[in-house]
Amino acid sequence: MGLDFSIFVDHGPTILSGFWLTIKIVLGALIIGLPLGVVLAFARRSEQWVLRWPAVAFIELFRNTPFMIQVFLIYYVLPFYGLRLPADMVGVLALAAFGSAYYAEVIRAGINAIPEGQFDSAYALGLSNWQVMRLVVLPQTLTIVLPPLGNQTLSLVKESAILSTITVQEMTMTALRVQGVTFRPFEAFIMIALLYWALNEMIAAGLRSYERRLTGRRTNRANTPPLDTPGVPLMAGR
Amino acid sequence: MKFDVSYTIDALPRLLEGALVTLQVALIGFCLSVTLATCLTVLRNARPSLFLECGLGLFVSFIRGTPLLVQIFLIYYVLPVVGIDIGPLTAGILAITLNSCAFVLEILRGGLAAVPQGQLEAARALGLSTFAQWRKVILPQVFITSIPPLVNEFTQVLKSTPLLATITVVELMRVSQQIFSRNYHPVEVLLGAFTLYFLMCFTVSRASVFLERRYEPRRA
Numbered sequence: 001m002g003l004d005f006s007i008f009v010d011h012g013p014t015i016l017s018g019f020w021l022t023i024k025i026v027l028g029a030l031i032i033g034l035p036l037g038v039v040l041a042f043a044r045r046s047e048q049w050v051l052r053w054p055a056v057a058f059i060e061l062f063r064n065t066p067f068m069i070q071v072f073l074i075y076y077v078l079p080f081y082g083l084r085l086p087a088d089m090v091g092v093l094a095l096a097a098f099g100s101a102y103y104a105e106v107i108r109a110g111i112n113a114i115p116e117g118q119f120d121s122a123y124a125l126g127l128s129n130w131q132v133m134r135l136v137v138l139p140q141t142l143t144i145v146l147p148p149l150g151n152q153t154l155s156l157v158k159e160s161a162i163l164s165t166i167t168v169q170e171m172t173m174t175a176l177r178v179q180g181v182t183f184r185p186f187e188a189f190i191m192i193a194l195l196y197w198a199l200n201e202m203i204a205a206g207l208r209s210y211e212r213r214l215t216g217r218r219t220n221r222a223n224t225p226p227l228d229t230p231g232v233p234l235m236a237g238r
Numbered sequence: 239m240k241f242d243v244s245y246t247i248d249a250l251p252r253l254l255e256g257a258l259v260t261l262q263v264a265l266i267g268f269c270l271s272v273t274l275a276t277c278l279t280v281l282r283n284a285r286p287s288l289f290l291e292c293g294l295g296l297f298v299s300f301i302r303g304t305p306l307l308v309q310i311f312l313i314y315y316v317l318p319v320v321g322i323d324i325g326p327l328t329a330g331i332l333a334i335t336l337n338s339c340a341f342v343l344e345i346l347r348g349g350l351a352a353v354p355q356g357q358l359e360a361a362r363a364l365g366l367s368t369f370a371q372w373r374k375v376i377l378p379q380v381f382i383t384s385i386p387p388l389v390n391e392f393t394q395v396l397k398s399t400p401l402l403a404t405i406t407v408v409e410l411m412r413v414s415q416q417i418f419s420r421n422y423h424p425v426e427v428l429l430g431a432f433t434l435y436f437l438m439c440f441t442v443s444r445a446s447v448f449l450e451r452r453y454e455p456r457r458a
Binding site for chain 1: 396436
């Protein structure tokens, strides 16, 4: 069988509309998930068990279950409690919740990587808790965690494909529709595979150039700990 | 509607059956992918060739750059078109194997880099055959240092199995969909499946510590 190029032309716009929705969903999940991840990371480090305990439960529950069942559960639980949201919104929320658990672990690892002496000297200078975090810890953490945070975002792009199972019209869903109309699965799926691939490679290239700049500026690499230590998987999903 | 836990309990026997299929699929896929990745790692290091290196690089980049769901669809829907008719289960296991293989390749590459060069030189100096060098000296060390990422990879495989429900493989996710489409109590049933997934993944991820301790004394 040969390639039918007319499919690329005829159904390209449909696929591209899905591509655009995929980007919007991931951005939405990033905007909600990242602050939530920061909050969870701090809650998990807290000495108050009332804060720590729910954060641990949330993070472990979301990290140790498949994203697909989380999506389904959220999709059916919300109406159960009378909250009816469109599928797109449910998708963004589910992706944000899923992503935040992984973001939290990356941020926590980043904070833990700051040498104890930094905390000690900051407190010795008479800074308050909030000042220590804002002026000493977070600026140092940020440079360490940006690459793994980028990697997590990259895997959110891939996980967003699963939202097609709850009828969100993102890229994978549009490909399924094109396949249903044309009966040409290869053209439909290779088209979106290439688009996902290009998008991810673009994000990855940005991350790599950022990392190169980081290592160029910083002569002391001993400060940047390996973040791919066990327990902090670099990739959230497939 | 009220939450009624009896629906979860009623569904439990069938959910457990589904969980068994899930575990089987994950185990088969993971074993195949580790075997395949090990062979490829040995091959790329024993007989370095530009062709293989480029091929593997492209393969890893493609697998890591596209969603597994799309890879599953590509295999499940496209293979029959070119005349290869395999069932959903085989297609699903094939997709998971290929997907996981790319990640295991990267893990083994890292593990191999951690083996000191002196080990290889010593093995060669002892006159071991190439096969014995890999079998007795290099691979055991690679696998022991790679235990944590490999266990993590297995949980990733386990967590990717529900995707096979989309191509009608009757595993835990599909079973729960079948049950709640009949009794209209999705929350109770899905919560049961959710718990089972959590128990499986959490147990496996904690096994890493156990395995590491088990193999620690053997480390040089």
